[in-house]
Amino acid sequence: MIQSLHTAATGAKNQQLRIDAIANNVANIDTDGFKSSRVCFKDAVYQTMRSPLQPQDGTKNLGLGHGVLVSDTMTDFCQGTVRMTGRALDFALEGEGFFTVSGAQGETLYTRCGLFSVSVEDGGAYLVTQQGYYVLDDSGGRIGLPGDVEGVTCSEAGVLSDAAGTPFAALGIAAFDNPQGLFKTGGNCYAPSEASGPAKEAGDARVRQGCAESSNVDLVDEITKLMRAQRAYSLISRAITTADEMESVANNLRR
Structure with missing residues (x-):
């Protein structure tokens, strides 16, 4: 009985x-730039129980399950809808790739959200994210902006030019062999790991200026999954109640 309670409890926790x-x-x-995620599960270890019948009867040993475990949390990196904003410092990526930024501790992070703004300090103006992280160029340095920010233009390759058409920086855009290996750090940013591999040049990514990439969350799909998860949780709760009642009956049996 204790095993049945444990098995059902693992299901409830994972749901x-x-x-x-x-x-x-x-x-x-x-x-903007948010990517939806989903939790994946796998069977826990099975305990083999020997069949009371002889092997020649063609029966196999029984496998007693011990519930389920979380195997991974997958992120859906599919393209979100690109919409017009009209702001000169709003950028959206089409295709695989991430903007390169400097985190709060100076570490290199990556994001799909290109809604940038200006931070004025030490007599200069720098391109920053909504969290205040510095946006990095293709060589890993901070991007300093000219005086006329509204005159800044950006090519599809990510090359930034001033009002006179003179290039002054290029957005750092990186890609990974295995984006699923990226670690979410919060603030809509990701950090690389051994599983993701090192950052490499994003050759197929295109930059759209004056645009933003919306979240790729499908509300109808999420509501459908929520209803299924709630139904599963309800059934598991009933299984826990039934197992508890069976254990209570067994404990109160009189010889």
Whole structure:
């Protein structure tokens, strides 16, 4: 009986993780550059129980399951809808790739959100993210802006030019062999890991100036998944109640 309670409890815990992931997706449906995620599960270890019948009867040993475990959290990096904003410092990426930024501790991070602004300090103006992270160029340095920010233009390759048409920087755009290996750090940013591999040049990415990439969350799909998860959670709760009642009956049996 204890095993049945444990098996059902693991299912309830993991369904709660699934519901939390869905809730996070829905909460970020209006977050530009956000990529939805989903929790994947796998069977826990099976305990082999010998069949009471003889092997020649053609029967196999029984496998007693021990519930499920979280195997991975997958991120859907498919393209979000690109919409016009009209701001000179709004950029959207089409294709695979990430903008390169400098995190709060100076570490290199990557993001799909290209809604940038200006930070004035030390007599200069720098391109920063909504979180205040410095946007980096293709050589890893901060991008300094000219005086006429509204006159800044950007090519599809990410080359920034001033009002006179003179190039002064190029947006750092990187790609990864395995984007699923990227680690979410918060603030709509990602950090590389051994699983993702090192950053490389994003040859197929195109930059759209005056645009923003919307979240790729599909609300209808998320609501459907939420209903399924809630139904599964309800069934698991009933299984826990049934197992508890069976254990209570067994404990109260009289010889």
